[in-house]
Amino acid sequence: MRLRSGTRQKADDRPEAPAATPGLAVELRGVRRRYGRGPGAVHALAGVDLALPRGTFTAVMGPSGSGKSTFLQCAAGLDQPSAGSVYLGGTEITGMSENRLTELRRSRLGFVFQAFNLLPSLTVEQNVLLPLRLAGQRQDRRRAAEVLARVGLADKARRRPGELSGGQQQRVAVARALVTGPDVIFADEPTGALDTGTAAEVLGLLRHAVDTPTGSGPQAGGGYAHGATVVMVTHDPAAAAWADQVLFLADGTFAGGLERGSAEQIAARMATLTARTGAMAGAAA
Numbered sequence: 072m073r074l075r076s077g078t079r080q081k082a083d084d085r086p087e088a089p090a091a092t093p094g095l096a097v098e099l100r101g102v103r104r105r106y107g108r109g110p111g112a113v114h115a116l117a118g119v120d121l122a123l124p125r126g127t128f129t130a131v132m133g134p135s136g137s138g139k140s141t142f143l144q145c146a147a148g149l150d151q152p153s154a155g156s157v158y159l160g161g162t163e164i165t166g167m168s169e170n171r172l173t174e175l176r177r178s179r180l181g182f183v184f185q186a187f188n189l190l191p192s193l194t195v196e197q198n199v200l201l202p203l204r205l206a207g208q209r210q211d212r213r214r215a216a217e218v219l220a221r222v223g224l225a226d227k228a229r230r231r232p233g234e235l236s237g238g239q240q241q242r243v244a245v246a247r248a249l250v251t252g253p254d255v256i257f258a259d260e261p262t263g264a265l266d267t268g269t270a271a272e273v274l275g276l277l278r279h280a281v282d283t284p285t286g287s288g289p290q291a292g293g294g295y296a297h298g299a300t301v302v303m304v305t306h307d308p309a310a311a312a313w314a315d316q317v318l319f320l321a322d323g324t325f326a327g328g329l330e331r332g333s334a335e336q337i338a339a340r341m342a343t344l345t346a347r348t349g350a351m352a353g354a355a356a
């Protein structure tokens with residue numbers, strides 16, 4: 072087999088994608104996701120490139136239909152792009168078998184959803200330990216106590232989710248997302264169901280997780296040599312203001328960004344973008 076310079080060859084002789092960039096937790100290269108075929112096809116993602124270093128907090132915003140959910144699904148290996156490559160923690164996930172993807176999601180990704188998604192019949196501690204259980208790892212109760220303490224719920228380990236407030240339930244979900252020391256935590260509208268004060272508490276916890284190294288790295292004792300890496304989809308400028316950078320999606324591509332903006336700055340940028348996208352949609356109609 073002849074090796075071309077700069078590319079490695081797979082057994083079937085197709086050139087393999089170049090290796091992931093070192094130091095990045097999330098990398099997307101030319102990611103496209105098309106729904107349907109022919110003239111009626113929808114290009115939900117129309118060529119997305121992204122490089123997020125470890126230990127960073129990124130918010131993704133955009134008008135309804137701009138591709139936020141599709142982006143999150145493709146970036147987290149819940150959906151396969153039609154073209155392009157996704158790397159998580161240095162591993163290419165595009166083209167992985169469903170079994171390997173499931174395994175990777177369980178052991179190396181954390182998820183926080185708008186609706187908390189805790190199992191009501193399990194205790195708080197059991198919910199937090201669930202990712203370790205599903206990944207076939209030791210259910211380390213000390214580790215559960217540690218992450219519950221980090222989210223301020225050390226005394227709630229034996230409670231059931233139904234006995235907690237919405238904000239407390241979302242803090243359990245954050246603890247659950249932290250427990251494996253994942254490469255990336257994906258958060259989908261994590262404050263959508265919370266009031267402003269409680270939302271700020273939850274965002275403060277995510278911010279703290281990003282800012283605080285807790286160990287020797289993902290997978291090694293469940294901590295981070297850098298802080299955690301968080302990618303959060305939100306429509307709330309106040310939530311996005313907790314991030315290091317805000318990226319704006321419009322019509323399936325990143326249409327700009329903002330470093331550490333205030334809620335007002337982010338809202339203003341969103342308004343401009345939405346007006347421009349609306350004008351384009353109007354012109355196309």
Ligand code: ADP
Pocket residue numbers: 106107113114115133134135136137138139140141142
């Ligand atoms: P957002 O989360 O920003 O509202 P989505 O990622 O849900 O945007 O959708 C982006 C585009 O893709 C929209 O035009 C939407 O209608 C379309 N879309 C999303 N999912 C599907 C699907 N399963 N089938 C067809 N079109 C879809």
